[in-house]
Amino acid sequence: MGLKKDYAALADQDRERIQRWSVLDEGEQAAILGDLISSPEMEALVDEALAANPDLQQTLLTLRIRQVQYRKTFGDRLPEIKGGYTAGKEEDTDPSYTGSLSIGWEVDLWRKLADESRAAGKDAAQQQALYQSARDTLGAEVMKAWLELIATQKNITIEKKRLGVLEKNEAFILGRYKNGLGTLEDLDSARTRTASSRASLEEYRENLARQRRALNSLLGREAGPALTLPADYPTVVPPLISLPAQTLKRRPDLKAAYLAIEAESLRASAAYKALLPSIDLEAAFEDVADTPGAALLTDPVWSVLAGLTAPLYQGGKLRAAAEISGMETAKAYQAYRETLLDAVNEVEDAVGQEQALKKQVRHINTALASARSNRLQYREKYRAGLAGMLDLLNVQEQTYDLEQQLNNLIHERLVNRIDLGLALGLGVKQ
Template identity: 25%
Template sequence: MVKLKTLSAAVAMVVALSGCAVGPNYQTPDHIAGAAVNVDYQQAVSAKNWWQAFDDATLNQLIDVALQENRNLAQARANVDRAYAVFRDTANDRYPNGSVDLGYQSTENPTLSPADDGVITRGYQTGLNLSWDVDLFGKLRRATEAAEARAQHADLLWHDAQVQLIGQVATSYGEYRGAQLRLQVAEQNLKNLQQSRAIVQARLEGGMASELELAQLDVQFYQIQSAVPEYRELVLRAESTLSALLAKQPGQLQLDAITSLPELKQPVAVKAGENYLRYRADVAAAERSLAASTAAIGVATADLYPSLSVGGFLGFLSTPDLTLERETRSWSVAPNLSWQLADLGSVKARIRVAKAESQMALAQFEQQVFNAMNDMQLSVNSYNLSREQQLSTEQQWQASQRALDMARNRYDAGSGEFLSLLDAERDMLTSSDRLAQLQQQTFVRLVAIYRSFGGGIALIQTDNMGLHISAR
């Protein structure tokens, strides 16, 4: 009875000690530089379908294919599987493990004794080998915490990779359509100049124009013509980028000849005071990296204390005639206590390393928060400014169109100056190309808003297409 009480007390003490865990208990930072933050990650409901608001079938198809075929995304997904496999393996270390073994041995002259000359012994051992590292001071628990945080970190990076991929595909699609539009503008201006040239040529033949006027028109014509290959190269470059993102070989991507850029039917709205940081997977990933680094301090600190492991065997040891019977049963228990007393300097150094890495992770997390907040604000401001530019340029283009029509009519009637027509043609080309650039820029910056907010913004119905910062 005394032995039973002693054994029970020992087991209770081991269980109690194994409930301890050295090192700091992790707490998610809720204040950075005096400002309250909430980085509890939540994937936005619209994160995986926000681009459908553009109602562009081609863009929808491209993104669907990219999410299925992109190799970087597949790599990120495989990294999640690997990280969780490591976590499960680490978590299992806290529990007893064992193996069923069967070994056979045949020996001649088992000793140096002359009596054993020519003696052959045979036998085998079979049974269950068990081992258990008793987690006295929480080393394995902290290691499990760290592995789980790293697995969550990998999962969040996968979510962020999806956000970035969608943004890249949408941006490249906008660049493709924008290059097509600029190419179309240039080709249309070439046609307009050809019409003007025909008029000048006719007036020259009638003695009402000069060779200088024709030469000046040709200068402008060939200047535009020389820019056409540049626009074609931009189309090819965007197409190449899209092909790579969709894991397609060169020439496999077939896109229609539509030259208009996608536009929203209604604008986006950002609520002032809303916690958009929770939609940023990169911020949440940095927080999980901090959690893993904090748990690693406990792993290193546990080496300051003794560690206890227990090994055991339960099975049979065979007799020389290879028979198994009750008398051949065998068991063993082998507790082992070890303590790195002679290497405490190295242990303390590893603890300092772990603490320094935790400070690095904290600084990285805080910087990620600042980067995210400024990224979101910059994307909003940039989009609004681009919309202002686009609206002004649309008015400029309309004015240029009216000026060109009047200059051409006056020149045809013989009451206008050729230089006025030439200037009007040049202004029309400049405003048309500038408008195409700004349409592309506005679309790309709108995509940047969705990316920077993790898809966590909404659409509202308003009278214009600007981005609204609304109060709660």
């Protein structure tokens, strides 16, 4: 009788097989996600979200329910005591009063009840780990939402600069056209680009408003004062990559998946033990008297019963329940393996992304420096009549496109560092 496989041991072996993964050339030692970011404003927003986010509060209430359920299953192992008191009177007789007390207890001969209680304890511990995982994820989402707001605000600033230059170009070309020095094609091109920039600016502004609403939702606000955004990004350092053995043990989602295996294993053990005989003990005390006070078990009649019961035939329900419990344990083990593989991939993906984005930022910086120099040269050539307006507009557009591309890459790199910290098991402060 019992489980055929020790799935918890298999899970330990799976985790221990991961000996190494990619590392970064740079990184800062950090205990929590907040150690990666230098921003008091962001920390205040994270604290607000942890206190008021409705989804997180639901997870917390689920944890409270699991803890109460654990206390309930622990009570099932203790004796059950029932008391009663009745009064009655029949015709032509004196009233009678009866007091009774009964004590019942199922002897946990095979520790079935202990397994069920321990399984409930594992459920509570699993929910505690899931709650911590939800807290960490929420904190990271608030941080990324804050960075997204800054990125969009910076894109708006760049687009305003682009629009200002395009409007000046349009006015300049219009003046030349009126003086017979320009062409209608140049004027149409300038107006097209100006209108396109205005449309992009409106899109960025709406994106910013939508992102503010999304952040308010994370914070648990129905509405709130407008957030004051800094002009530039806060410092976000990459986390130090620790060994897999250290990282995987501190990830709460992996802890939760492991605890699920242990809980299902205990339930499977209890299900198999339900096939075995059980012993029930019962003691009963009863006192019948002519007065209420005399019926309070002052001179009771007592009896003690003991019974041995064993399931003989229930249509295979107990055996099927035991088999299902065993398969639920196997299912929990596969869920753990999936979580483990996801954890490894998240670290590898974030490390690879950090390295790739570092190179992309360097290349775009080089391209942007060349584009700015090229823009100045074409401006002088156009004024000297050596280049056409379309060429100048193309160079200007390229410059601002590169500025926005660089801004988006920087934002993506900072967000990736938060994702990397989360993948390494860094969470929010307790």
